[in-house]
Amino acid sequence: MKWTRKDLLGLEYLSKEELEFIIETADSFKEVSTREIKKVPALRGKTVVNLFYEPSTRTRVSFEVAAKRLSADVINIAAETSSVKKGETLIDTGKNIQALKADIIVLRNSFSGSPFLLSRHVDISVINAGDGWHEHPTQALLDIFTLKEKFGRIEGLNVSIVGDIAHSRVARSNIWGLTKLGAKVTVCAPPMLIPYAIEEMGVRITHDIDEALYEADAVNVLRMQFERDQQNAFPEHIDYFKQYGITRERLDKAKNKNLIVMHPGPINRGIELASDVADSPQSVILEQVTNGIAVRMAVLFLVSQSENSQ
Amino acid sequence: MKEKTKILDKENISRILTRMAHEILEKNKGTGELCIIGIRTHGAFLASRLGTRIKVIENKEVPVGVLDITLYRDDLTLISSQPVVHKTEIDFDITGRHVILVDDVLCTGRTVRAALDALIDFGRPTTIQLAVLIDRGHRELPIRPDYVGKNIPTSQQETIEVRMEESEGIDEVVIIEKSRLPL
Numbered sequence: 001m002k003w004t005r006k007d008l009l010g011l012e013y014l015s016k017e018e019l020e021f022i023i024e025t026a027d028s029f030k031e032v033s034t035r036e037i038k039k040v041p042a043l044r045g046k047t048v049v050n051l052f053y054e055p056s057t058r059t060r061v062s063f064e065v066a067a068k069r070l071s072a073d074v075i076n077i078a079a080e081t082s083s084v085k086k087g088e089t090l091i092d093t094g095k096n097i098q099a100l101k102a103d104i105i106v107l108r109n110s111f112s113g114s115p116f117l118l119s120r121h122v123d124i125s126v127i128n129a130g131d132g133w134h135e136h137p138t139q140a141l142l143d144i145f146t147l148k149e150k151f152g153r154i155e156g157l158n159v160s161i162v163g164d165i166a167h168s169r170v171a172r173s174n175i176w177g178l179t180k181l182g183a184k185v186t187v188c189a190p191p192m193l194i195p196y197a198i199e200e201m202g203v204r205i206t207h208d209i210d211e212a213l214y215e216a217d218a219v220n221v222l223r224m225q226f227e228r229d230q231q232n233a234f235p236e237h238i239d240y241f242k243q244y245g246i247t248r249e250r251l252d253k254a255k256n257k258n259l260i261v262m263h264p265g266p267i268n269r270g271i272e273l274a275s276d277v278a279d280s281p282q283s284v285i286l287e288q289v290t291n292g293i294a295v296r297m298a299v300l301f302l303v304s305q306s307e308n309s310q
Numbered sequence: 311m312k313e314k315t316k317i318l319d320k321e322n323i324s325r326i327l328t329r330m331a332h333e334i335l336e337k338n339k340g341t342g343e344l345c346i347i348g349i350r351t352h353g354a355f356l357a358s359r360l361g362t363r364i365k366v367i368e369n370k371e372v373p374v375g376v377l378d379i380t381l382y383r384d385d386l387t388l389i390s391s392q393p394v395v396h397k398t399e400i401d402f403d404i405t406g407r408h409v410i411l412v413d414d415v416l417c418t419g420r421t422v423r424a425a426l427d428a429l430i431d432f433g434r435p436t437t438i439q440l441a442v443l444i445d446r447g448h449r450e451l452p453i454r455p456d457y458v459g460k461n462i463p464t465s466q467q468e469t470i471e472v473r474m475e476e477s478e479g480i481d482e483v484v485i486i487e488k489s490r491l492p493l
Binding site: 001025027028029031032035036037039040041042069298301305 | 356371378380381382393394395396398399428431432433
């Protein structure tokens with residue numbers, strides 16, 4: 001298999017083979033973070049620019065750690081403190097970064113599709129670190145990597161995604177990736193948080209949390225993004241926890257006693273996830289964070305090695 | 311590409327590895343602080359075979375590891391075929407040890423240079439000694455092997471192909487003549 005893409009924009013556009021190749025490459029990179037000297041020279045002399053238009057700590061830090069472990073130079077630009085405030089467009093910012101002879105832009109932007117727009121106007125690599133409600137490909141890749149590590153396979157796994165599906169790019173990327181790799185995906189949320197026609201992506205819908213957990217091998221719990229609730233459509237915190245919160249009692253009713261609990265973070269204890277569940281052996285939330293570095297190292301390495309990159 | 315000559319067969323390779331195992335033990339005065347690390351892919355197989363032979367001779371286990379040097383190559387941007395990154399598996403501390411670094415063919419020395427950089431990132435070995443099955447000359451860096459299976463001076467038009475049971479299903483070393491036709 002040969003990697004030919006200069007960008008990583010979303011999992012919707014990748015083939016099954018490409019997804020498997022990233023996961024395999026990430027597996028080789030995981031060992032680097034266990035060394036005493038956690039660094040390899042693969043991206044020495046390359047510059048990675050983290051261009052973040054939305055607040056983010058974990059994704060930005062994860063990309064920064066990944067790039068530094070590959071010996072790249074990293075520059076962080078946060079929109080609030082940059083010329084974006086003075087009215088510069090995304091395309092102009094991108095062209096300026098290219099003129100600085102940077103090699104990779106990691107973009108986080110609240111407008112769905114913005115990485116696509118940017119990649120059409122610059123020759124350097126663009127990696128989508130989350131665009132609006134659309135996709136968050138590296139988060140889904142690290143979720144898939146974690147599942148593969150736990151179960152040895154993706155094909156045939158039952159994965160339930162619980163929470164605010166409507167506003168979640170993590171859910172969408174996971175659905176694209178998991179269904180391509182042969183997993184069976186169920187989404188579970190109150191009706192107003194399930195987007196229209198989501199079943200056309202090949203998922204099962206339920207509004208009953210016990211049903212979502214019963215057959216599941218893994219449950220991916222999404223954070224309730226109350227900050228996105230512009231129409232007052234969200235339930236109260238306590239009501240949500242009562243109806244959809246992942247509790248010990250609910251997990252114990254599931255068929256698979258080794259069901260694993262995932263969460264992209266940051267977790268809200270007592271809203272979508274009971275505190276004791278978050279800290280239980282079934283929770284792989286912190287392993288996801290560690291795996292995120294390996295996955296992002298693999299993605300940075302692959303886009304920089306592709307023949308189409310500059 | 312035309313196959314020219316078979317230089318080593320299964321028996322030759324087996325005798326060479328037995329001799330090299332003895333040489334390694336002689337020079338290091340036994341297995342104390344010894345470890346063997348093979349460069350993926352063929353070097354790793356050779357390393358594991360050397361480990362087995364040393365066990366037979368001395369009745370002592372020597373730690374064996376596998377090194378993938380893709381991330382340390384100086385020609386990542388030059389080579390046309392994209393390299394695939396594989397795992398490095400060294401689950402012991404190399405600090406204070408005598409490391410026997412194993413590869414199948416020594417030529418320019420660039421692979422070994424990359425491997426040395428990688429090893430130094432893992433710790434501070436007392437010594438690093440180089441064992442290769444074939445030394446074919448054409449060095450571009452000041453690197454020399456400590457243990458050589460066979461010296462085979464080749465022309466630039468020729469290349470050496472090592473085939474091993476573990477990957478190609480047969481133990482042999484052959485000289486291949488590169489096609490003169492423009493590629």
